[in-house]
Amino acid sequence: MSDTDVIIIGGGISGLSTAWWLAQAGASVQVWEADNRLGGKIKSRQQGGYLTEQAASLLMNFRPEVAQLVSKAGLDTLKTQRLPQARRYLLHRGELQALPMRMAGMLSSPLWSLRGKLRLLLEPFIPAGSAEDETVSQFIRRRLGNEMLEKAMEPFIAGTLAADPDLASAGATLPRLTALERRFGSITAGVLAHKLLRRRTACNVDSFSFRGGMNTLVNTLAHTAGVQVLSNRRVEEIIPDKNSWSVTATTPDGERSLNATHVVVATPAPMAANLVSSVDHELATLLSDIQYAPLAVLHMGLDQQQIGHALDGTGFLTPRQEQQPFNGNLWMSSLFCDRAPTGKVLLTTYLGGARHPKAAHWNDVRLLDEALRALTPLLNIKGNPEMVRIDRHAQALPLYHGAHLVRDHAITGRLQTLPGLHIEANYRGGVSIRDRIARGQQLAQKITAQLMLATETLPRLALNPLPLRY
Numbered sequence: 168m169s170d171t172d173v174i175i176i177g178g179g180i181s182g183l184s185t186a187w188w189l190a191q192a193g194a195s196v197q198v199w200e201a202d203n204r205l206g207g208k209i210k211s212r213q214q215g216g217y218l219t220e221q222a223a224s225l226l227m228n229f230r231p232e233v234a235q236l237v238s239k240a241g242l243d244t245l246k247t248q249r250l251p252q253a254r255r256y257l258l259h260r261g262e263l264q265a266l267p268m269r270m271a272g273m274l275s276s277p278l279w280s281l282r283g284k285l286r287l288l289l290e291p292f293i294p295a296g297s298a299e300d301e302t303v304s305q306f307i308r309r310r311l312g313n314e315m316l317e318k319a320m321e322p323f324i325a326g327t328l329a330a331d332p333d334l335a336s337a338g339a340t341l342p343r344l345t346a347l348e349r350r351f352g353s354i355t356a357g358v359l360a361h362k363l364l365r366r367r368t369a370c371n372v373d374s375f376s377f378r379g380g381m382n383t384l385v386n387t388l389a390h391t392a393g394v395q396v397l398s399n400r401r402v403e404e405i406i407p408d409k410n411s412w413s414v415t416a417t418t419p420d421g422e423r424s425l426n427a428t429h430v431v432v433a434t435p436a437p438m439a440a441n442l443v444s445s446v447d448h449e450l451a452t453l454l455s456d457i458q459y460a461p462l463a464v465l466h467m468g469l470d471q472q473q474i475g476h477a478l479d480g481t482g483f484l485t486p487r488q489e490q491q492p493f494n495g496n497l498w499m500s501s502l503f504c505d506r507a508p509t510g511k512v513l514l515t516t517y518l519g520g521a522r523h524p525k526a527a528h529w530n531d532v533r534l535l536d537e538a539l540r541a542l543t544p545l546l547n548i549k550g551n552p553e554m555v556r557i558d559r560h561a562q563a564l565p566l567y568h569g570a571h572l573v574r575d576h577a578i579t580g581r582l583q584t585l586p587g588l589h590i591e592a593n594y595r596g597g598v599s600i601r602d603r604i605a606r607g608q609q610l611a612q613k614i615t616a617q618l619m620l621a622t623e624t625l626p627r628l629a630l631n632p633l634p635l636r637y
Contacts, residue, residue, distance in 0.1 A: 211380025475547025
């Protein structure tokens with residue numbers, strides 16, 4: 168007999184989101200976290216009046232289930248909307264150029280050659296591909312041409328996902344674009360049809376953070392009624408026990424064990440592989456094959472008078488042909504009004520990733536020197552920053568490289584032979600907070616349905632079931 172419905176191993180955004188959705192359905196949930204704090208890599212810090220983010224800086228949403236969680240969790244009143252500067256820049260031939268976000272702007276932009284513009288216009292007439300697992304580079308080059316790949320998609324993949332488009336799976340990394348081609352034959356036709364079909368039901372695009380930073384989201388989810396969060400519980404073993412799972416962890420007070428009908432492993436892939444190795448060797452091997460990119464995040468606070476650039480946008484990305492030491496630079500004080508003191512600016516620079524993995528391991532002095540040397544002529548920086556903070560992640564983001572979809576499908580197949588065991592983390596279904604919240608809802612729906620089927624009477628679940636969607 169189970170002591171609880173669900174134990175979630177890992178108190179990052181994946182585990183906490185899943186716990187929140189389960190609690191809404193009335194399931195009894197415990198979250199076991201090995202660290203003494205929750206949130207995983209998400210961490211907001213105040214330093215000298217500057218608010219920095221160790222990892223995710225904002226939530227960019229277009230999914231109704233995410234808006235639902237934010238609203239029902241009482242987070243609407245704590246949202247800080249992105250400031251109206253919508254301009255995005257791209258480093259092009261050593262200068263910052265505004266990056267158009269719509270087709271009309273692309274056709275008039277000096278970023279693209281005449282040949283590149285004509286190639287974009289041909290996209291609706293390009294036949295759909297037949298390859299099962301193209302790379303991002305192969306997909307974008309085939310559909311939109313090489314200029315779109317090198318000047319837009321490559322810097323996006325390297326800057327926001329820390330990945331290499333020459334290795335990243337298109338289906339796993341760009342699922343919406345590849346799905347449009349499969350369904351409508353082209354991206355352009357798919358976008359037009361999508362707008363027509365979903366005009367009345369689509370969720371508006373919304374970019375925001377929270378007062379106090381992204382930690383506010385973590386803290387709110389962790390204090391959800393019906394979710395018991397236990398930190399400093401390092402899980403050592405999970406083993407099947409009749410119709411449930413026995414979970415054993417070491418704690419400051421000794422070893423603790425508990426039985427649960429369902430166990431959700433929401434940890435990084437290497438840790439998940441260790442946990443399931445005694446249960447399913449093949450599953451452990453699949454998880455071990457998932458690679459991560461290292462990343463260093465450099466925060467610099469400066470007086471506004473030290474910056475010659477207007478900083479009238481969100482920041483800029485750097486294509487690989489520009490040969491810069493960093494992947495991108497976010498102008499955080501231009502994104503949100505509460506990120507820097509009055510008269511100050513906050514710049515966040517990302518170094519490392521699959522493009523320059525060694526840069527993530529530079530010492531602090533070199534990291535700052537290299538970044539300042541490159542940024543100074545671009546932003547007309549005068550003098551040194553008054554605040555410097557560096558966050559390092561040896562395993563920042565999972566890389567959806569190689570046959571990632573095939574591997575993910577194989578993981579799903581192995582889990583189907585292990586009823587009650589689930590694996591849900593950012594190496595499955597997207598790395599963004601938006602994806603994590605949406606995937607948490609999907610998993611909660613699945614677990615809720617199974618709990619309801621497992622017994623004839625579960626009144627606390629039946630009174631408030633999640634809407635089932637498959």
